[in-house]
Amino acid sequence: MSIIRTEELCKNFGDLQVLQNVNLTVNSGEVVVIIGPSGAGKSTLLRSLNTLETITSGKIFIEDNLFCRAEQGVIKEEMSKEDKKAALLDMGMVFQRFNLFPNMTVKENVMAGPVHVKKTPKEEAEKRALELLEKVGLADKADAYPSRLSGGQQQRVAIARALAMQPKIMLFDEPTSALDPELVGEVLNVMKDLAAQGMTMLCVTHEMGFAREVADKVVFMADGQILEEGTPEEIFNHPKTAKAQQFLSSVL
């Protein structure tokens, strides 16, 4: 079963066509890694999936149900409000710049969604938050404010915050790009653990080692289009398009 599928997804910013007929499928349990040069539309694709951007045309399916269909910048069809809300909660998102809430402690950040959105009782949410922090190796920072943490630690909290909503898929938008090189590993390790536990993941990253090791499928994007997709072996060792060859030779 696919968790997310797009059909002929297009997104324009004014006259700029940022996504052109993107057909992407992420199946349950899969780790899909999107690579591609800057400006390819990778972030925009992720942000279109969870409605941070509104799509210009095309269809998005969540678990094979039509999530929304747009034509010429107008939403023509979409799920009922409740279904849409539930579907959005099934998508966790991790941002390049963490975006933790600085006015809340680490634990409060992780509890915020369960307590205020899912109306989970506080004690239960707290217990669960501490478990998640344990999982990302930050149990001892539960009561610290985000500003006291390193970038790598902040990003791990951000992952815990997203996981607290028990999503069916995690979207990662260059989760390690804002980190000092020595902090990248700790975040990738958390992501590898997640993948090993069967979490469905859609990651934009420039960490080719991670992609090779963890991805079930690698998608190469350039100029708003998916130019190639395949196993890491296929994409990294036998890229077909000139653009992918050129991109890979510049990053590997």
Place this chain on the structure above:
Amino acid sequence: MNDFSRILTWLPQLLLGARTTIVITILAVGIGLILSLFLALGKMSRIFVINKFCSAYIFFFRGTPLLMQIYFLYFGLPQFHPALTIRSAFVAAMIAYTLNSAAYLAENIRAGIQSIDKGQFEAAKTIGMSGAQTMRLVIIPQAVRRLIPPVGNEFIMMLKDVSLVAIIGLADLTKVTRAISSSSATALVYIPAMIIYLIITALFQFVFNTLEKKYSVYE
């Protein structure tokens, strides 16, 4: 009588004037603060009527002299319709100052909210928070921290703007000082009066510095 004992005899009157000044300042900025939150949210609203109304309100009160607003409210409105008469000069002053400070504070609040990183709204949205929850739990607490200095500033400005109430017959600290000065035929009274102003200002500063420290724990 030496100067010091003369000052002492004026002190009760001066303190009475100071009380009027402080009460108007605190009430006007305090109530203005609540009003300004709605104005600020209104000015950021995408609902056309609300947006335009709040923008016009802010434009009007920042764009005309406070003195004229007080005059108009107290002396002008009754001429348009007797029902609009405000009998108490104190109430009239309170209304004018509150409406006026709300306009200034609203602009500060709007700037405070808009200075919060867009990523905060996005992160809140991805964990399912509604717009109202995002404001209440994430944006406003952060904006409050940034608002403490400008609100403190508004208190200090207002403290001195209150001296305009003399024109509708209220005896604030400045008015009392001038009265004493002319009846005693000396400018000596200005010295204790200015000291009282400085003490009040220092108190405001102390309170706001403390608040700022308290709200900075997470920085």
